[in-house]
Every structure is written in structure tokens, then in C-alpha cells.
Amino acid sequence: MKKTTKNWIATVSAVILAILIAVITYGSFYLVDYALTSKPQSHKKNWGKAFAWYPELRPWLDSIRAERAWSDTFAIMPDGTRAHAVLIRSTEANGRTAVVVHGYTNNSIDMLHIARIYNKEMHYNIVLPDLHGHGLTGGNDIQMGWKDRIDVLKWIEMAPKTFGISADSMRIVVHGISMGAATTMCVSGEKTPKYVRCFVEDCGYTSAWDEFKHELHGRYSLPAFPLLYTASWLTKAKYGWSFKEASPLKQVAKCTKPMLFIHGDKDTFVPTWMVYPLYEAKPHPKKLWIAPGSGHAFAYRDHRKEYIKKVEEFVNQFNTPLYCRTSE
The missing domain is CATH 3.40.50.1820 (Alpha/Beta hydrolase fold, catalytic domain)
Structure with missing residues (x-):
């Protein structure tokens, strides 16, 4: 019974973690696309x-x-x-x-x-x-x-x-x-x-970090962590510069x-x-x-x-x- 409970908790935790990673990843791509893709x-x-x-x-x-x-x-x-x-x-x-x-x-x-x-x-x-x-x-x-x-x-x-x-x-x-x-x-x-x-x-x-942090909080009431960090990493990988740089x-x-x-x-x-x-x-x-x-x-x-x-x-x-x- 204890083993089954532990397995269930581990499964639920893994699913929650996967969802969080997916949400953060999607949010990072959305933020970079929204803020940095020119029209x-x-x-x-x-x-x-x-x-x-x-x-x-x-x-x-x-x-x-x-x-x-x-x-x-x-x-x-x-x-x-x-x-x-x-x-x-x-x-x-x-x-x-x-x-x-x-x-x-x-x-x-x-x-x-x-x-x-x-x-x-x-x-x-x-x-x-x-x-x-x-x-x-x-x-x-x-x-x-x-x-x-x-x-x-x-x-x-x-x-x-x-x-x-x-x-x-x-x-x-x-x-x-x-x-x-x-x-x-x-x-x-x-x-x-x-x-x-x-x-x-x-x-x-x-x-750019301070400005995006200000907008993230003002528009969406979100803190800098973790979205701004991951978006900055993505920008570095995609465009060669980071928000703090x-x-x-x-x-x-x-x-x-x-x-x-x-x-x-x-x-x-x-x-x-x-x-x-x-x-x-x-x-x-x-x-x-x-x-x-x-x-x-x-x-x-x-x-x-x-x-x-x-x-x-x-x-x-x-x-x-x-x-x-x-x-x-």
C-alpha cells in the first residue's frame, strides 16, 4: 500500500512538473515572440x-x-x-x-x-x-x-x-x-x-531586463522568476543577446x-x-x-x-x- 501511494505521488509530481515545464516553455516562446518579433x-x-x-x-x-x-x-x-x-x-x-x-x-x-x-x-x-x-x-x-x-x-x-x-x-x-x-x-x-x-x-x-520586468508585472501581474529568466535565455540562444546584457x-x-x-x-x-x-x-x-x-x-x-x-x-x-x- 505504501509503495503504491509513493508511486502515485511520484507520478502526480512528474505530471505537475511536466505541465509546469510546458507552461514555462510556452510562455517563454510567447514572450519572446510578442516582444521581439517585428511586424x-x-x-x-x-x-x-x-x-x-x-x-x-x-x-x-x-x-x-x-x-x-x-x-x-x-x-x-x-x-x-x-x-x-x-x-x-x-x-x-x-x-x-x-x-x-x-x-x-x-x-x-x-x-x-x-x-x-x-x-x-x-x-x-x-x-x-x-x-x-x-x-x-x-x-x-x-x-x-x-x-x-x-x-x-x-x-x-x-x-x-x-x-x-x-x-x-x-x-x-x-x-x-x-x-x-x-x-x-x-x-x-x-x-x-x-x-x-x-x-x-x-x-x-x-x-531590457528592467523594462520587461516592469511590463510583465504591470500587464500580467507576474514576477520575473521564472519566465523572464527563461525568455532571456531563449533570446540569447536565438538572437545572441540577453535582457541583462x-x-x-x-x-x-x-x-x-x-x-x-x-x-x-x-x-x-x-x-x-x-x-x-x-x-x-x-x-x-x-x-x-x-x-x-x-x-x-x-x-x-x-x-x-x-x-x-x-x-x-x-x-x-x-x-x-x-x-x-x-x-x-
């Missing part, structure tokens, strides 16, 4: 949203097209992917260039309001890349800013030739929002050319170039608290602006004049020829 995109549907939210884009874009300052370009990235970027030229740039990086499931069109600041207000050339798996760039997976840093570094490397400017005359700022901000911070921790002068990150997360927090700690941090104090998607450890980890020079009342990625929409002023003052401080000479 087919075009630029067309983004135009309507851009004009509805930012009507100031229309007259600026009309002038850009009249001057034939807009062009599309494609390049092969280090992993062999064919990547797309929008280029906008300014006859008054004199080497000043902004690389403007979009967020999760967005594309270059979604960043035109930021491009306008640099091009119209500050007379910069613009590079608006579509990240891996977004817009017109190839790839079926989203890289959460981590491997994207390699592609953005490639666009930066190509910038002098792209605009027909010598590297000695080039001065670049990298500005990203949300996942684009995470990408910007990941770029900042790498060795960048001398002509990369400063960075602006707007509502970026501390790490994708860490803007670790990258900004290595950055010695100036960075402006922006975050809305009502951000619940990338919660506001994330900006504080990022800011603390970053060595000087740096500056922090918390946009009052703004949710995720809405600091510009809510505070247009102040946003432009904050960005212009910060970038001009560190992207002038005088600063460039004294900092090298």
Missing part, C-alpha cells in the same frame, strides 16, 4: 499621426522638399542587413549633424518632430535611421537598442562621406527617444569618433561625453524612476530635465518651446568649435 511596416501610416500631433511639420517639410534637401539612402550593416535612413541636408550645417533615433515599433517618420528642431531651429544635417526590423530596414527581430548600437555606430562612421564633409569638420549629436534613447545610451558607452560631441536621451530604460545603465557609466537626460514625471511605460540611476551612473558632463506632467515620449508634445530651448542650449554648449578644440 511588417511601412512609412505611410506614420505620416497621418505625425501631422496630427505635430502640425508644425507641414510647412517645414514643404520647404525641405522644395529645396530637395530630403533623400533616402540604404546601406549594408555589419550583420549583412540592408538598412534604410532618411537624410535631410542643411546648407548652413557646416558639419553639424544630428543622428535621430526612433523608439520601439516606430520608424524614422516618428522622429520628424525632433529632426525639425535640429534642422529648422539649429540648421543641422539629419540622419534618421530605421532600426533593425523597423520601417524599411531588414530583419525580423527587435534588438531593444543593444545590437542596434552597432548599426547606429555604422551610420555615424558613414556620416562624413554621406554629407561630403571631412571628419575634422564634422560635429555630431545623437538624440533618441524611448528605445531610441536606450540605443543612444548604448552607443555612448562605445568608442565613438571624435566628431561625436554629445548625446540626448529622452525616456530611455535602464535595461542590453544595459544602457552599464553603458552610460562608461560614457565621458556630455549627455542630456529627459524624462516625463508621469511616465508609466518606462517609469520615471529609471532616469535617476541612469543619471547617477553617467560621469560629468551631464544634465537632467524632468518634464512636468508628461507621459511616455510626450515631453516635446507637452512642452514644445521648453524642449527646444533645453536641447538647443545643451547641444550648443558642447557642439561649438571652441568646445570641440578644447575637449580634444
Whole structure:
């Protein structure tokens, strides 16, 4: 009788364990597919949203097209992917260039309001890349800013030739929002050319791990263990990177170039608290602006004049020829 009971308990335990393993495995594949599989995109549907939210884009874009300052370009990235970027030229740039990086499931069109600041207000050339798996760039997976840093570094490397400017005359700022901000911070921790002068990150997360943990709890009321661990392992096996490896927090700690941090104090998607450890980890020079009342990625929409002023003052401080000479 005791042997039969033990056998029954062992069988039930094995069945429960098998079910748990199956559920965790299914959940891991679902999470990775849901979060990291890119969907087919075009630029067309983004135009309507851009004009509805930012009507100031229309007259600026009309002038850009009249001057034939807009062009599309494609390049092969280090992993062999064919990547797309929008280029906008300014006859008054004199080497000043902004690389403007979009967020999760967005594309270059979604960043035109930021491009306008640099091009119209500050007379910069613009590079608006579509990240891996977004817009017109190839790839079926989203890289959460981590491997994207390699592609953005490639666009930066190509910038002098792209605009027909010598590297000695080039001065670049990298500005990203949300996942684009995470990408910007990941770029900042790498060795960048001398002509990369400063960075602006707007509502970026501390790490892919922290962001997915926040979403897992917020959307599904689930803890990080075990699903986030197994999903991260699966991502490592499938795409070559893990959630903890994708860490803007670790990258900004290595950055010695100036960075402006922006975050809305009502951000619940990338919660506001994330900006504080990022800011603390970053060595000087740096500056922090918390946009009052703004949710995720809405600091510009809510505070247009102040946003432009904050960005212009910060970038001009560190992207002038005088600063460039004294900092090298």
C-alpha cells in the first residue's frame, strides 16, 4: 500500500512538473515572440499621426522638399542587413549633424518632430535611421537598442562621406527617444569618433531586463522568476543577446561625453524612476530635465518651446568649435 501511494505521488509530481515545464516553455516562446518579433511596416501610416500631433511639420517639410534637401539612402550593416535612413541636408550645417533615433515599433517618420528642431531651429544635417526590423530596414527581430548600437555606430562612421564633409569638420549629436534613447545610451558607452560631441536621451530604460520586468508585472501581474529568466535565455540562444546584457545603465557609466537626460514625471511605460540611476551612473558632463506632467515620449508634445530651448542650449554648449578644440 505504501509503495503504491509513493508511486502515485511520484507520478502526480512528474505530471505537475511536466505541465509546469510546458507552461514555462510556452510562455517563454510567447514572450519572446510578442516582444521581439517585428511586424511588417511601412512609412505611410506614420505620416497621418505625425501631422496630427505635430502640425508644425507641414510647412517645414514643404520647404525641405522644395529645396530637395530630403533623400533616402540604404546601406549594408555589419550583420549583412540592408538598412534604410532618411537624410535631410542643411546648407548652413557646416558639419553639424544630428543622428535621430526612433523608439520601439516606430520608424524614422516618428522622429520628424525632433529632426525639425535640429534642422529648422539649429540648421543641422539629419540622419534618421530605421532600426533593425523597423520601417524599411531588414530583419525580423527587435534588438531593444543593444545590437542596434552597432548599426547606429555604422551610420555615424558613414556620416562624413554621406554629407561630403571631412571628419575634422564634422560635429555630431545623437538624440533618441524611448528605445531610441536606450540605443543612444548604448552607443555612448562605445568608442565613438571624435566628431561625436554629445548625446540626448529622452525616456530611455535602464535595461531590457528592467523594462520587461516592469511590463510583465504591470500587464500580467507576474514576477520575473521564472519566465523572464527563461525568455532571456531563449533570446540569447536565438538572437545572441540577453535582457541583462542590453544595459544602457552599464553603458552610460562608461560614457565621458556630455549627455542630456529627459524624462516625463508621469511616465508609466518606462517609469520615471529609471532616469535617476541612469543619471547617477553617467560621469560629468551631464544634465537632467524632468518634464512636468508628461507621459511616455510626450515631453516635446507637452512642452514644445521648453524642449527646444533645453536641447538647443545643451547641444550648443558642447557642439561649438571652441568646445570641440578644447575637449580634444
